[in-house]
Amino acid sequence: MRERTSQTGTEPQQETATEAAQQITDRLRQLYESVQAEGIPDKFLDLLERLDEAEQRSLKK
Amino acid sequence: MTGDKATEDDIARTFKREMLSCLPSLRAFAYSLSGKPDRADDLVQDAIMKAWAKQNSFEPGTNMKAWLFTILRNEFYSQARKRGREIQDSDGLFTERLAVHPAQHGNLDMQDFRRALDRLADDQREAIILVGASGFSYEEAAVICGCALGTIKSRVNRARNRLQELLQVSGEQDYGPDPDTAAITNRAFAG
Numbered sequence: 001m002r003e004r005t006s007q008t009g010t011e012p013q014q015e016t017a018t019e020a021a022q023q024i025t026d027r028l029r030q031l032y033e034s035v036q037a038e039g040i041p042d043k044f045l046d047l048l049e050r051l052d053e054a055e056q057r058s059l060k061k
Numbered sequence: 062m063t064g065d066k067a068t069e070d071d072i073a074r075t076f077k078r079e080m081l082s083c084l085p086s087l088r089a090f091a092y093s094l095s096g097k098p099d100r101a102d103d104l105v106q107d108a109i110m111k112a113w114a115k116q117n118s119f120e121p122g123t124n125m126k127a128w129l130f131t132i133l134r135n136e137f138y139s140q141a142r143k144r145g146r147e148i149q150d151s152d153g154l155f156t157e158r159l160a161v162h163p164a165q166h167g168n169l170d171m172q173d174f175r176r177a178l179d180r181l182a183d184d185q186r187e188a189i190i191l192v193g194a195s196g197f198s199y200e201e202a203a204v205i206c207g208c209a210l211g212t213i214k215s216r217v218n219r220a221r222n223r224l225q226e227l228l229q230v231s232g233e234q235d236y237g238p239d240p241d242t243a244a245i246t247n248r249a250f251a252g
């Protein structure tokens with residue numbers, strides 16, 4: 001078991017509440033960043049290329 | 062008129078470059094918002110096409126990321142409205158939403174979190190993602206969601222509380238023994 005006694009002088013209850021909120025935020029970030037780290041899948045790059053080409057063609061007309 | 066043309070090209074190139082740089086986070090937003098990977102990628106694709114079609118309405122120099130996120134979340138809600146009765150958390154649907162993104166496989170902790178996140182009301186989930194993970198300020202999140210600052214703050218708080226409740230993160234129970242055992246142990250130590 002982890003040592004739960006407060007060494008900083010804050011109320012243990014308050015400290016626990018802040019810690020719990022921090023855990024939630026950490027997990028949310030972890031989930032978010034795991035997707036973000038994948039970068040841009042090729043299908044989206046292809047889509048942008050196609051949109052770009054279509055626009056170029058319509059401008060030349 | 063060649064000068065104007067060159068400027069237009071510059072603007073178009075800048076637009077595309079900025080949009081590309083925002084895509085990884087836009088995609089992360091979509092995945093966090095929608096528990097279904099397929100639907101999340103569809104959302105990103107729809108948002109890209111919408112954004113492209115209305116690129117003239119984007120003011121160069123303003124926040125591209127916020128602009129794209131606004132388009133994506135509006136798309137998310139309009140698709141949800143179209144599906145209508147399919148949305149809110151009936152338990153059957155819930156199981157279906159358990160599909161976990163490959164990057165999150167093998168991490169039980171993360172699967173639990175994903176499930177809990179999916180059980181939040183859409184507006185609360187959106188608020189906590191924007192502020193807690195996407196790096197927007199409360200003010201920016203309020204603009205993206207088209208609501209008052211106080212509303213965003215209260216949604217984030219409610220989302221956080223609900224997640225803690227669902228995950229029973231109280232600080233002690235998730236690392237130590239289960240509550241019953243903990244009570245016995247504590248008594249033993251106290252005695």
